[in-house]
Amino acid sequence: MGFAKLALTAIDCPEPRRLAEFYAAILGGTIEGDGDERWVDLQLPDGQRLAFQRADDLVPPEWPRADRNSQQLHLDLDVEDLDSAQERVLALGARPLDTDDAGERDFRVYADPAGHPFCLCRA
Structure with missing residues (x-):
């Protein structure tokens, strides 16, 4: 414990x-x-x-590279509807990193406005 x-x-x-x-x-x-x-x-x-x-001197990670400026940590955010959530995070200033255009996975990867990777995951 x-x-x-x-x-x-x-x-x-x-x-x-x-x-x-x-x-x-x-x-x-x-x-x-x-x-x-x-x-x-x-x-x-x-x-x-x-x-x-x-x-002030933050160097954002380069996703998915592990050899330089690795992501260090990221947040996984559960959502009911990936398409709707994607529209909303992009409107808020997120940048797509890997949105699984083929629709085969249950998660998509974005960078927040400071460059940190985060995932939207189907709940």
Whole structure:
């Protein structure tokens, strides 16, 4: 049995509030930030937290390359309708990385506005 509880997942990015707003539009929740916007929390409806930390010199990962700037971590987001969710994340500023144009998989890969990969997965 473990002895710790995961408090949050922190994501480095050049614009913490902008990235928090992107994920809030997808996941819901409440944005809370400090006065200088170096750290912004997104309190999710289910009690989990994502945090966004200013990293002015962030070099986004190159998906799917593992030899340089590996993705380090990514978020998998469950959705009911991949096509509808894709339209919505693209409208919010996501960039497609691997959208499985043949429709053979149950996930699609995108980059958020800061360049971090994330997947939309069929629930």
